[in-house]
Every structure is written in structure tokens, then in C-alpha cells.
Amino acid sequence: MPKFYVTTPIYYVNDRPHIGHAYTTILADVLARYHRSLGNDTFFLTGTDEHGQKVEKAAAKRGMDNLAHCDETVVRFQELWKKLGITNDRFIRTTQDFHVEVVQKVLQDLYDRGEIYKAEYTGWYCVGDERFFTEKDLVDGKCPECGREVQAIKESNYFFRMGKYQDWLVDYIKTHPDFILPAFRANETLGFLKKPLNDLCISRRKSRLAWGIELPFDPDYVCYVWFDALLNYVSGVGYLQNENDFSRWWPASCQLIGKDILTTHSVYWPTMLKAMDLPMPKTIFAHGWWLTGNAKMSKSLGNVVNPMDMIARCGVDAFRYYLLAEMSPGNDANFSEESFVARYNSDLANDLGNLLSRVNKLTVRATGGAVPECGALEEIDRAFLGECDAAASAMRACLDEMKLDQGINAVLGAVRAGNRYLEQCAPWTLAKAGKTERLHTVLHTAAEVLRRVAVLLSPVMPDKMTELAGALGIHAGEIGSICDLDGDFDWSGRTMKEIAPLFPRILEEERKDAPKTVAPAKKTEPETPLISIDDFSRVVLKTARVAAAEAIPDAEKLLKLQLDLGGETRQIVAGIAKSYAPETLVGKTIVVVANLQSAVLRGVESQGMLLAAKHGKELKLVTIDGEIPAGCRIG
Numbered sequence: 060m061p062k063f064y065v066t067t068p069i070y071y072v073n074d075r076p077h078i079g080h081a082y083t084t085i086l087a088d089v090l091a092r093y094h095r096s097l098g099n100d101t102f103f104l105t106g107t108d109e110h111g112q113k114v115e116k117a118a119a120k121r122g123m124d125n126l127a128h129c130d131e132t133v134v135r136f137q138e139l140w141k142k143l144g145i146t147n148d149r150f151i152r153t154t155q156d157f158h159v160e161v162v163q164k165v166l167q168d169l170y171d172r173g174e175i176y177k178a179e180y181t182g183w184y185c186v187g188d189e190r191f192f193t194e195k196d197l198v199d200g201k202c203p204e205c206g207r208e209v210q211a212i213k214e215s216n217y218f219f220r221m222g223k224y225q226d227w228l229v230d231y232i233k234t235h236p237d238f239i240l241p242a243f244r245a246n247e248t249l250g251f252l253k254k255p256l257n258d259l260c261i262s263r264r265k266s267r268l269a270w271g272i273e274l275p276f277d278p279d280y281v282c283y284v285w286f287d288a289l290l291n292y293v294s295g296v297g298y299l300q301n302e303n304d305f306s307r308w309w310p311a312s313c314q315l316i317g318k319d320i321l322t323t324h325s326v327y328w329p330t331m332l333k334a335m336d337l338p339m340p341k342t343i344f345a346h347g348w349w350l351t352g353n354a355k356m357s358k359s360l361g362n363v364v365n366p367m368d369m370i371a372r373c374g375v376d377a378f379r380y381y382l383l384a385e386m387s388p389g390n391d392a393n394f395s396e397e398s399f400v401a402r403y404n405s406d407l408a409n410d411l412g413n414l415l416s417r418v419n420k421l422t423v424r425a426t427g428g429a430v431p432e433c434g435a436l437e438e439i440d441r442a443f444l445g446e447c448d449a450a451a452s453a454m455r456a457c458l459d460e461m462k463l464d465q466g467i468n469a470v471l472g473a474v475r476a477g478n479r480y481l482e483q484c485a486p487w488t489l490a491k492a493g494k495t496e497r498l499h500t501v502l503h504t505a506a507e508v509l510r511r512v513a514v515l516l517s518p519v520m521p522d523k524m525t526e527l528a529g530a531l532g533i534h535a536g537e538i539g540s541i542c543d544l545d546g547d548f549d550w551s552g553r554t555m556k557e558i559a560p561l562f563p564r565i566l567e568e569e570r571k572d573a574p575k576t577v578a579p580a581k582k583t584e585p586e587t588p589l590i591s592i593d594d595f596s597r598v599v600l601k602t603a604r605v606a607a608a609e610a611i612p613d614a615e616k617l618l619k620l621q622l623d624l625g626g627e628t629r630q631i632v633a634g635i636a637k638s639y640a641p642e643t644l645v646g647k648t649i650v651v652v653a654n655l656q657s658a659v660l661r662g663v664e665s666q667g668m669l670l671a672a673k674h675g676k677e678l679k680l681v682t683i684d685g686e687i688p689a690g691c692r693i694g
């Protein structure tokens with residue numbers, strides 16, 4: 060059975076997790092879920108980096124013992140991962156005894172074999188980055204990484220003979236095009252390796268920094284935090300403890316990192332593995348950064364996005380979907396509330412939510428809910444199923460190429476094709492004309508495509524896709540794997556029930572009420588493009604008589620209206636409470652958009668929208684000149 064071992068960086072416990080940490084971990088989770096779904100033997104490791112100066116300082120600031128500080132802060136990560144539905148197989152903490160033991164064994168072995176040696180060190184030290192630099196590394200006399208002041212240092216230290224692996228590493232990168240991805244990151248590493256590669260100082264004097272793993276051959280020193288942290292990738296799967304586990308999982312298939320930690324992973328880590336005589340991971344993949352307002356997120360700018368806030372506001376799955384669909388993994392992406400709402404409303408509420416709700420309603424109307432049998436397929440059905448197959452193949456290819464955003468887009472393409480398919484086959488007309496067999500075939504085909512979409516998007520939105528499948532009469536355990544997507548699914552006896560919208564639209568009203576967590580993006584001038592008569596004719600406007608109206612508790616602008624649309628009753632929520640008292644509305648004939656997909660506003664379903672003219676804060680309902688029955692089409 061093919062295996063898949065995926066890792067994330069282990070995160071520092073000096074701070075709260077933010078959207079960047081959440082992204083890497085969700086990406087790893089989605090990959091792990093896809094590989095499990097493909098039937099691959101999968102292991103997913105994440106955890107926390109608990110030694111070193113950053114953590115020591117954070118603990119000191121809180122007046123706490125180092126480990127007690129770690130014990131407290133690690134929970135923030137563990138809880139967030141639980142909330143986000145992360146399915147890691149192990150959570151490693153570098154303060155755990157087994158990890159400390161492995162690090163010490165590796166250090167001792169490398170020391171015994173002369174791969175680590177002691178030497179007098181004279182140079183410069185950056186406290187912030189915990190790194191040593193030579194005179195020529197400095198930029199304007201400052202740290203080349205962070206630009207801060209550096210301290211002159213003269214002391215004995217221990218060094219790992221990294222420099223001797225330089226030629227080997229250059230050759231390995233050149234001959235293994237999948238080793239460091241995207242390819243431009245491999246080039247970046249090769250650029251770095253054009254300069255002579257120094258040996259790596261792997262010790263810190265306890266007098267300067269005591270919070271680390273003690274060197275087994277010199278108790279005056281602790282191990283450099285990166286040397287300790289990188290080893291989590293092997294200690295986490297049994298290295299030097301459980302050889303069966305280790306040979307089952309190592310080498311890793313995919314090591315995900317952010318672009319900020321490329322050098323440690325593309326230079327330090329491979330040379331360490333080489334010295335330890337271990338095979339290289341198949342791929343180290345460096346993704347880009349999440350920015351806000353095109354700027355780096357930072358506490359001082361106050362633009363750090365807190366994942367907990369986003370989950371509270373939009374739900375776990377929508378957040379997972381947004382992060383994966385919005386970022387092409389190698390590049391940076393910009394987070395803004397506007398782009399979140401736009402993507403949510405267009406992909407999830409409009410395209411996917413709408414397709415499900417149409418198929419659901421049409422089936423309930425046609426058969427009372429039973430998913431009908433499929434009759435003879437016509438060309439249009441085969442073409443539609445073909446589009447869905449193509450999307451599934453695209454998703455699999457994109458998975459291997461780490462282009463998840465494109466895979467998701469391909470699946471959404473099939474969803475959009477689904478909405479077009481319904482327009483073209485017009486099942487409502489088939490029902491009226493009594494063409495039952497054809498009607499059943501169309502509804503069956505649409506349900507089958509929705510099932511496949513649920514399978515394909517389930518790693519990204521596990522809970523929502525379980526709900527979607529449930530709406531089709533498929534239980535959670537039956538969603539199935541990507542492998543048997545095209546196999547014959549047994550639809551017999553499946554029944555749909557009427558459902559609430561899977562992804563209720565986020566309306567302007569609700570966004571204004573929401574607390575702001577991110578810096579607002581620059582407003583651009585709204586465009587008013589011309590539309591064709593065909594575009595306009597897609598909007599169904601009808602007359603409606605107000606049968607009842609009432610206020611909605613705690614929503615001072617909203618009213619709930621019961622409307623008569625000529626035999627059909629609809630409930631609409633409208634933001635007109637400041638202009639109309641509910642009792643003045645009853646009996647009025649107004650104009651509504653009758654084919655707007657439903658949305659939930661303040662927990663109340665709205666099945667359409669009324670028309671009103673706005674002048675400043677004043678609203679006036681669009682009404683009809685003279686008597687006309689309710690339910691008449693306007694155009």
C-alpha cells in the first residue's frame with residue numbers, strides 16, 4: 060500500500076496561533092485526508108517547538124516557569140486544531156522525554172563520529188534570531204535576517220560539520236527536482252549555496268540560555284533550538300525508539316513549511332539527515348504568506364487574523380474552504396473580509412448551496428423525496444457526468460502537484476455545470492409536461508454529481524460535505540473514497556428531506572453587525588457593468604400581497620413578512636423596519652424578486668427580496684399602480 064507521511068513545522072509556544080499557523084496545519088490536514096481517502100497508509104505529524112530563547116523570554120515576561128508556560132500555551136494550539144477538525148496522528152512537544160532522549164542520542168552519535176566538534180568562536184550573535192553570524196554575513200553591521208543589533212561574541216562552542224556537505228547538497232537538489240518545491244524555492248536555496256557554507260554552531264552556553272536540551276557530552280551547554288526542533292520529524296515517528304514505526308514512515312512524503320523557514324529546512328535539515336545517514340524526505344514544500352492589506356501580519360500593525368474569531372463568525376468549514384481555495388500554495392495571498400465574503404457567497408452560497416437546494420426541492424416536489432431511478436442517459440447527461448469525471452481527475456492531479464486551489468476550482472466548475480444542466484434540462488418543465496422518466500433521469504444525474512462533489516470536497520469541508528451527503532440520503536460512513544468515485548453507487552431507497560440552506564448567504568446587514576477583526580481593505584470604486592436583456596430576464600420579479608408582518612426581536616432594522624404570491628406563500632426578511640410599521644404593510648401589493656435563493660438573516664429564513672427605493676436613510680416600497688392579482692410576473 061502506498062504511504063504518505065506529512066509534517067507541519069512545529070510552532071513556537073511563545074504566542075497565540077494565528078491564521079498562518081492555521082493555514083499550514085489545515086493544508087496538511089487536507090492532504091492527509093485526501094491520501095486516506097485514496098487508500099494510502101497515512102501519518103500526519105504536527106506539534107510545538109518549546110525550547111529556546113523566544114519561549115524562555117515569553118515565560119520570563121509572565122513570571123512563569125518555562126515548562127509551566129509551555130504547558131499552558133500548548134493548549135491553545137491543541138484546542139484550535141480540535142476546533143478546526145485537524146486529524147493529526149500525533150502531536151509532538153519538544154519538551155517530551157522521548158524527544159529529548161532522541162536528540163541527545165543523535166548529538167552523542169554525531170560527536171562520537173567527529174561530525175560535531177568544539178572550537179573557539181569569534182563572531183556576532185543575534186539575540187532575536189538566536190543565530191551566530193560572521194563579520195561578512197552582517198548587513199550594515201546588523202543582523203542579515205532581522206536587521207537588529209548584533210552582539211560581539213568570543214566563546215567556545217560546538218559545531219556541526221555542515222560545510223562539508225555543500226557539494227553533495229547542491230548536487231542532490233539539482234538531481235531531485237521534487238525535493239524542494241516550488242522550483243523557485245530550490246533555485247533560491249541553490250543561490251544561497253553559491254557562497255561557502257559554514258559549519259553550524261549547534262550549542263548555546265547555559266550561562267546565556269539555559270532553556271534547551273543539554274549536550275550529552277558537555278553539561279555547560281544546551282542544544283541550538285533549530286537542531287533540536289528539526290529532529291522532531293524523525294523522533295515523532297519512532298526514530299531510535301521503534302524501528303518498525305520508523306521504517307514504516309520515514310522518509311517523509313511531504314514536509315510543509317512557510318517560506319520564512321526555507322533555509323533551515325532546505326540546508327540545515329538535509330545536511331543533518333545526511334550526517335545521520337538517513338534518506339531525504341521526498342518533498343519539502345514552502346508555501347507563501349498570508350498578508351493583510353498586502354502587508355505582513357504583525358502585532359504592531361494590529362492586522363493579525365485570529366482563526367478563532369473567523370471560526371466563530373463563519374464556521375470551521377467555510378474558513379477551511381476559503382484558505383485553501385484562495386491561496387495558490389507557492390505564492391502569497393491576501394486575507395480580507397471582503398474576499399472571504401465574496402468567495403463564500405459566490406462558490407458556496409450561490410453555486411454549491413444553490414445546486415443542492417434546487418435538486419432537493421425539485422426531488423421533494425417530484426417524488427416526495429425518494430431519489431428517482433435513472434432512465435436512459437442522453438448526450439447532455441453524459442456530457443455533464445463527463446465534466447464531473449474531468450473535475451475528479453483534475454483534483455487528483457492537482458493534489459500531486461500541490462495545486463489544491465486549482466483542484467477545488469475544477470470541482471466548483473462541475474458544480475456550476477450542474478446549475479447550467481438544470482437550466483438546460485428544465486426539470487420543472489418536464490414535470491409540467493408529465494415526462495416523468497426523463498425528469499427522474501435528470502434529477503438522478505444531478506444527485507449523483509452532488510454525491511461525487513461531496514466525496515471530492517469532503518477533505519476540505521468534512522462536516523458540511525457530511526451534511527450535504529445526508530441531504531441526499533447518504534449516511535456519513537457511506538460517503539466513500541475518491542478511489543471508487545465512479546463505481547456504481549447504490550441509490551436504491553435513498554430519500555431526501557427538505558433542508559435549510561447549507562451555506563446561507565452572508566448579507567451586507569450581517570457583515571456590518573460583525574465585529575471587525577482585520578484591517579479594512581482599500582475601497583475600490585464600484586463598477587456598474589451593463590447587462591444584456593438575457594441577464595435581466597433571469598431575474599423573476601413578481602407581485603406579492605403582504606399577508607402578515609412582524610418585527611424580529613433584537614434586529615431593529617428587520618421585519619418578517621408573510622407574502623401571498625398567487626397561491627404560494629413566502630416568507631421574506633426585509634430591512635425596512637425604520638421606514639414602515641409592520642401593521643401598515645398588511646394588504647399592500649409589493650414587488651419581489653421571486654427566484655432569489657433563500658438566505659438566513661438573524662436566524663430567520665428569507666425566501667426572496669422585496670424592492671424598495673432608497674433616498675438617504677428613507678426607504679419607499681415599490682408598489683403597483685392599480686389593482687392586479689398577486690403572483691403576476693413583472694418585466
Ligand code: MSP
Pocket residue numbers: 067068069070071078079080082083108288289315316317318319320347348349350356
Ligand atoms: N518553530 C519554528 C519551526 C520549527 S520546524 C522544525 C517556527 N515556528 S513559528 O511558530 O514561527 O511558525 C512558523 C510557521 O508558521 C511558518 O513556517 C508557516 O508555516 C506559518 N506561518 C507563520 N506566519 C505565516 C503567515 N503570515 N502566512 C502563512 N504562514 C505563516 O518558525
